[in-house]
Amino acid sequence: MLTTPNPELLRRAIALATENVVSGRGGPFAAVIVRDGRIVAEAANSVTATCDPTAHGEVNAIRAAGKALGTFTLAGCELYTSCEPCPMCLAASYWARLDAIFYGCSAADAARAGFDDVFLYQEFRKDQPARSLPATQLLGDEAWASFAAWIASPVKVKY
Numbered sequence: 001m002l003t004t005p006n007p008e009l010l011r012r013a014i015a016l017a018t019e020n021v022v023s024g025r026g027g028p029f030a031a032v033i034v035r036d037g038r039i040v041a042e043a044a045n046s047v048t049a050t051c052d053p054t055a056h057g058e059v060n061a062i063r064a065a066g067k068a069l070g071t072f073t074l075a076g077c078e079l080y081t082s083c084e085p086c087p088m089c090l091a092a093s094y095w096a097r098l099d100a101i102f103y104g105c106s107a108a109d110a111a112r113a114g115f116d117d118v119f120l121y122q123e124f125r126k127d128q129p130a131r132s133l134p135a136t137q138l139l140g141d142e143a144w145a146s147f148a149a150w151i152a153s154p155v156k157v158k159y
Contacts, residue, residue, distance in 0.1 A: 005102045009034055009080040012042065014104050017057065017082035020044035028113065029057035031081040033065035033074060033098075040077065041065035057081065058089035062096050072159055073097045083110050087120045 009032055016030030030044035043060030047053055058081050066072055074096040079085075083105040085093060093101055107117055123131050150156055 003037075003078065003100070006034075006037065006080075009039065010082075010102055010104055012039065013057075013080045013082045016042060016044045020057075025049050026055075027057075027115070029081070029083055031057045031061040031079055033061050033077050033079055035069070035074075035077045041068050054088065056086065056089050058085050059092050062092055062098075066096070075099065078102065083107075083115075086110075086115075086117045087124065 013030050013032050016032070017028045020026045020030055021028045025044065026047060026049050027045040030042070032039050032042040034040065041061050041064035043057055043064050045057045046055040046060060049055075058079060061079070061081075062074065065074055065077060069077075075098075077096075077098055078100045079093055079098050079102070081089075081101065081103045084103045084107045085101060086107075090101075110116070111118065123133070128135060
């Protein structure tokens with residue numbers, strides 16, 4: 001059930017994003033994860049500071065929320081983010097099972113500032129052989145052993 005958005009929570013994400021730029025720590029992106037109207041985690045983009053291309057504000061916030069709540073599923077939580085999530089952050093939001101996303105700037109706004117994800121969306125629509133990043137399957141039969149072990153495991157935690 002979608003809750004009523006709280007502009008103050010989005011303002012917090014926007015303030016974190018702005019401070020991240022002003023302080024020189026990273027890009028203009030930040031996010032907060034909220035459960036029952038209370039912030040459980042917040043984070044800003046740290047791609048350049050950590051030399052980690054996955055350290056987007058949303059991913060960092062999702063990681064912090066999982067740690068704070070002691071769970072890998074964030075069902076019951078909402079994401080407030082300074083900008084519409086990029087494809088990676090959107091996918092992470094789905095994997096985290098967030099209930100909702102509220103964002104400030106749009107993807108078009110991000111593109112105007114030099115952060116354009118259109119290329120990625122175009123690549124994802126292509127058949128794998130037509131993409132610009134080559135990917136070749138190797139050892140498929142041998143790799144299946146990992147899935148076979150998963151299927152047979154009595155101690156797995158399904159996610």
